[in-house]
Amino acid sequence: MAGSLGLAPLQRSLGHTFTDQGLLQAALTHRSYGTPHNERLEFIGDGLLNSIVALQLYQRFPHLPEGDLSRLRANLVRQDTLHQLALKLDLGRYLLLGEGELKSGGHQRPSILADALEALFGATYLDAGFEAVVGVVTTLFAPLIAAIDPAKPMKDPKTRLQEWLQARRKPLPTYVMSGTEGDAHVQEFIVACEIQACNLTTQGRGTSRRAAEQQAAEAALRALEK
């Protein structure tokens, strides 16, 4: 078990030194190790991360519509991004895991690393308040947000879904109109995105068929990337 002194490099990388080292320990404790573990901290950390990244995107891109901000955020807070950040922090070596998880390589499991990182955000809030979490999130995410080129449009969800499936050698999805709703001037199209190979069907709505398809693809990506 890593002592408090051993956690100094991690706290330096986060840009926050915990007054309550117990909170830091809890954030690094997987439920397989015992209680207090990090699941409740992860719950609040996830919310804080989502809201802080939203605020930073809002400020950085004053002219982007909500849909684009939303897609940029989804990309920044998904497990894969958190996993990469956790690797940079060398978070695996600080985790407390039960024996089963230890043996099966839990220290490297992307979901365990991503969850612990979110728990660190939650613990930072309890230790020192909202602005302290803003500081930690900024330390980690500023380079990623700075690297976003708003002129270069992000790939749309249909394209990303297609690439996700192709990378896994799975057949492409089919989009099926399943209906419309509302009067003519506020008509909404409803489209189903069917991915038989993954036994998944999602639905999207929008004021055009294309918009509904994109939303359905977005929902499918969310389900598949979980």
Next chain:
Amino acid sequence: MAGSLGLAPLQRSLGHTFTDQGLLQAALTHRSYGTPHNERLEFIGDGLLNSIVALQLYQRFPHLPEGDLSRLRANLVRQDTLHQLALKLDLGRYLLLGEGELKSGGHQRPSILADALEALFGATYLDAGFEAVVGVVTTLFAPLIAAIDPAKPMKDPKTRLQEWLQARRKPLPTYVMSGTEGDAHVQEFIVACEIQACNLTTQGRGTSRRAAEQQAAEAALRALEK
């Protein structure tokens, strides 16, 4: 168009008087009316609401596991709850809507009301910072959170999905095992929840078949209640 004086009762109900009345106006402006409208504010308000409700549930229920906190939050931040709060604030009379929306009763549309309420949270943040939003969210949600009885378990997602469908005279969902993943000690079950009448299939995962079914039902509810 409501003048600033006309917005005094709303600000009293929120417990926040805006220094920048332009932010308040923008939060009340639907995109059908013109720009600046409230979609970007809604984006940040949604994140803030989610994180603040998470923090309040975390503090109020020190012993509830993450899954229960998550379900309680989903219930508090869903459109129906926001719509009810917006009605209490009489938010409809303050909204600025384009002519088409006005004629089709946009003032009463639950999604428009819920979105404007979220936009008000975002506007409050920009006007006065995080603690000011905590104040507004607390004003509105404290009675709802106080009314939660942790001893009385919330209905589980499968039950709620069944009730949702029955209320709409639709046939019940079917749950189909679609596979398992992982080694024996970390095995995950994958279950599909199929709702033919709504042309919706969702997926759930869990360490038991029951847990996977509940997660699939939860995903279906999220899709249906959108």
